[in-house]
Amino acid sequence: MNGEMSVIVRTITRFVYGLIVVFGFYVIMHGHLTPGGGFQGGAVVATAFALLIVAFGAAGLKGKLNDHLLQSLEEVGALAFLVLGFIGIGTAFFYNIIANSGAVFGSPTPIGPNPGFLNTGGTLPWMNWAVGLKVMTGLASVVLVMLVGAREEEET
Amino acid sequence: MKKAVVFSAFLFVAAFLILAGAQMRPFGAPTSPLMDDYFINHAQAEVSANNVVTSIVFDYRGFDTLGEATVLFSAVVGVLALFRKLREDER
Numbered sequence: 001m002n003g004e005m006s007v008i009v010r011t012i013t014r015f016v017y018g019l020i021v022v023f024g025f026y027v028i029m030h031g032h033l034t035p036g037g038g039f040q041g042g043a044v045v046a047t048a049f050a051l052l053i054v055a056f057g058a059a060g061l062k063g064k065l066n067d068h069l070l071q072s073l074e075e076v077g078a079l080a081f082l083v084l085g086f087i088g089i090g091t092a093f094f095y096n097i098i099a100n101s102g103a104v105f106g107s108p109t110p111i112g113p114n115p116g117f118l119n120t121g122g123t124l125p126w127m128n129w130a131v132g133l134k135v136m137t138g139l140a141s142v143v144l145v146m147l148v149g150a151r152e153e154e155e156t
Numbered sequence: 157m158k159k160a161v162v163f164s165a166f167l168f169v170a171a172f173l174i175l176a177g178a179q180m181r182p183f184g185a186p187t188s189p190l191m192d193d194y195f196i197n198h199a200q201a202e203v204s205a206n207n208v209v210t211s212i213v214f215d216y217r218g219f220d221t222l223g224e225a226t227v228l229f230s231a232v233v234g235v236l237a238l239f240r241k242l243r244e245d246e247r
Contacts, residue, residue, distance in 0.1 A: 032205040037213065039224075071236065078229055085218060094218030099204045109204040121205040127214045131225060138232040149239035 004057035013055040020048035024136070031128035032121035038128040042135025049140035053147055067148075070141040077134030084127050098122035 004010065027034075028041030049065070088095030099122025100108045109120045118125075186192050195208055195216065203211040213221050 032207050032210050034207065035209070037207075037210050071232075074229070074232060078225060081222070081225055085222060094215060094222075096203050096215045099202070107204070109200045109206060111200050114206065116206045121210075122203060122215075124203065124205050124210055124214050127218075127221075128210070131221070134225060135228065138228055142232055142235045145236055145239045 005055050009055050013051055017048055017052060020051070021045055024048065024132075028128050028132035029125070030116075030118070031132075032124040033116035033118070038131030039135050041128070042132040043139060045132070045136040046139035046143070049136070050143045053140075053143055057151075065140070065144055067141050067144050070137045070144070073137040074134050074141065077130050077132075077137065080130035081127060081134065084123050084130060088123070096122040096124070098126070099124075 024041045024044035024047075026041070027036040027044055028038055031037035031041065053065070085094045088097040091097070098104075098106045099120075100106065101122070105119055105121050105123075105125045107117070107119045109117065181187075195212060199205060199208040199211040203215045205211040205215075
């Protein structure tokens with residue numbers, strides 16, 4: 001058994017896992033248009049990882065979820081967030097230098113009610129992706145390491 | 157003596173709460189309408205984002221979000237440091 005749950009839970013997990021990941025990435029990607037953002041979307045994706053870990057057990061995922069890779073990705077997200085804060089340092093820390101500049105995510109938003117355009121927001125979408133990467137990998141590595149630690153505590 | 161201290165503390169806290177309740181603004185009224193109006197009117201032009209909350213979190217108040225990210229980072233590092241000892245004991 002080594003910690004995995006019943007066949008019902010594993011089958012449902014196989015169906016739902018992809019949907020949760022897609023929804024989480026949708027929340028991150030549209031963070032500057034709809035409610036949500038990097039933290040919330042990252043937490044949603046992390047719940048998908050937690051569901052995988054709970055359903056298949058830490059031993060069943062030993063080769064697939066690498067916690068060293070997760071921790072490295074978390075640091076990459078944190079550093080990207082810092083760098084994005086520093087690129088506007090010419091005016092002020094966290095100044096939104098990409099907004100209305102015409103670069104990627106830099107086209108201006110029409111004033112007033114509008115349906116929302118993905119290619120707007122300046123540094124906001126970049127920061128959403130950085131924070132989302134950080135939160136999803138950070139929470140996933142916490143859940144993975146805690147579950148593995150609890151299992152090993154149980155066995156000894 | 158103990159009873160007198162408890163009673164005076166109770167009186168102090170009760171008076172504080174009653175005074176604070178009497179001076180409270182009407183229910184639902186914003187704390188600082190000037191700030192709110194500035195964000196609502198300028199977020200689309202300055203940050204070019206429809207979501208005013210995200211524009212505050214990541215642009216106007218970006219430094220607070222940096223602190224929030226640091227809190228999460230230190231929490232993750234703490235958990236990893238705590239459980240790494242468990243794993244090294246087994247080897």
